[in-house]
Amino acid sequence: MKVSELGEFGLIARLAEACAKAGQPSSLVIGIGDDAAAWRASGVQLVTTDTLIEGTHFSLTHVPWRDLGWNALTVNVSDIAAMGGIPEQALLTLALAPDTEVADVDELLAGMLEASSEYSTAIVGGDIVGCDTTMVTVTLIGRALADERGESLLMTRSGAQAGDAIAVTGHLGDSAGGLRILLGESTGSAGAAAYLKRAHLHHRPPLAIGQMAAREGVRAAIDVSDGLLQDLGHVCEASGLGAIVHAQKIPISPALREAFPKDALSLACGGGEDYELLLAAPPEVIESVRDKADVPIAVIGEMATDRQHRIRLLAEDGGELPPPGAGWDHLRGAAWRR
Numbered sequence: 001m002k003v004s005e006l007g008e009f010g011l012i013a014r015l016a017e018a019c020a021k022a023g024q025p026s027s028l029v030i031g032i033g034d035d036a037a038a039w040r041a042s043g044v045q046l047v048t049t050d051t052l053i054e055g056t057h058f059s060l061t062h063v064p065w066r067d068l069g070w071n072a073l074t075v076n077v078s079d080i081a082a083m084g085g086i087p088e089q090a091l092l093t094l095a096l097a098p099d100t101e102v103a104d105v106d107e108l109l110a111g112m113l114e115a116s117s118e119y120s121t122a123i124v125g126g127d128i129v130g131c132d133t134t135m136v137t138v139t140l141i142g143r144a145l146a147d148e149r150g151e152s153l154l155m156t157r158s159g160a161q162a163g164d165a166i167a168v169t170g171h172l173g174d175s176a177g178g179l180r181i182l183l184g185e186s187t188g189s190a191g192a193a194a195y196l197k198r199a200h201l202h203h204r205p206p207l208a209i210g211q212m213a214a215r216e217g218v219r220a221a222i223d224v225s226d227g228l229l230q231d232l233g234h235v236c237e238a239s240g241l242g243a244i245v246h247a248q249k250i251p252i253s254p255a256l257r258e259a260f261p262k263d264a265l266s267l268a269c270g271g272g273e274d275y276e277l278l279l280a281a282p283p284e285v286i287e288s289v290r291d292k293a294d295v296p297i298a299v300i301g302e303m304a305t306d307r308q309h310r311i312r313l314l315a316e317d318g319g320e321l322p323p324p325g326a327g328w329d330h331l332r333g334a335a336w337r338r
């Protein structure tokens with residue numbers, strides 16, 4: 001059955017039923033089905049939104065609908081994680097071609113509900129429009145953590161100080177490597193290819209690490225979505241600082257090294273869509289975050305005084321390396337994708 005046969009209101013009823021079955025938070029007063037959703041809120045609220053467009057951000061040839069639904073929510077969870085916050089309610093706006101299969105929309109919603117369950121959020125409303133291209137927009141609302149006096153514990157791009165250690169969670173470049181394999185590059189073992197493709201299709205932002213870091217006293221963070229050096233550049237500019245990054249300390253997975261021995265560093269520095277966290281804080285604060293974390297956290301450099309907000313990438317011998325690869329710019333496109 002096509003969505004045009006079911007119609008807008010039939011599809012909304014179908015989505016509402018699936019969301020109701022998945023459960024609703026106790027703070028929700030009115031969910032899907034009225035003119036607006038309503039819920040009880042307290043403290044400092046967070047809101048973020050992200051749009052995925054077919055042909056620009058994904059291709060339905062390579063991305064299963066279920067993964068598209070999972071990622072549509074998790075890319076937004078990543079932004080809330082970067083603030084150290086708690087995600088709560090999501091709005092889903094879908095632009096669909098009339099000949100889209102209802103079964104595909106069911107899969108998309110199933111993936112999004114899986115992510116909602118994993119990250120304790122609920123879909124409370126949205127919009128459906130007809131369009132030639134598939135487009136998925138998720139708006140995610142959350143709240144900031146607060147200390148015992150009720151002061152919010154936000155991590156921001158502008159919170160870094162000179163001398164702060166710079167740390168990143170997980171491994172970088174896997175998602176970009178996975179995309180190259182999905183686009184047809186045949187390289188490395190089947191095991192490495194499967195691992196890298198999974199990293200591209202199924203983002204797992206470390207939400208709990210963001211919250212723990214905020215509690216431990218980290219005040220500067222960003223999620224690595226457009227490439228390490230580009231996102232670190234945003235922290236440098238917002239904080240009025242520069243940074244030094246030691247290339248050999250950037251966490252690169254064995255799978256990425258195996259599949260892309262020449263390009264691994266470039267993919268890790270500028271590939272993008274990693275959805276890991278970059279934290280900047282005094283070295284002892286980063287150490288206590290590392291001690292409590294259940295995922296690898298690598299210290300890759302330090303924030304430095306620099307009026308031009310430069311990032312210096314250093315080789316093991318201390319020599320400066322040219323910046324490998326450009327990060328993702330939504331209006332320009334990344335160099336390696338052109």
Ligand SMILES: [Mg+2]
Pocket residue numbers: 078079082222223225
């Ligand atoms: Mg972000």
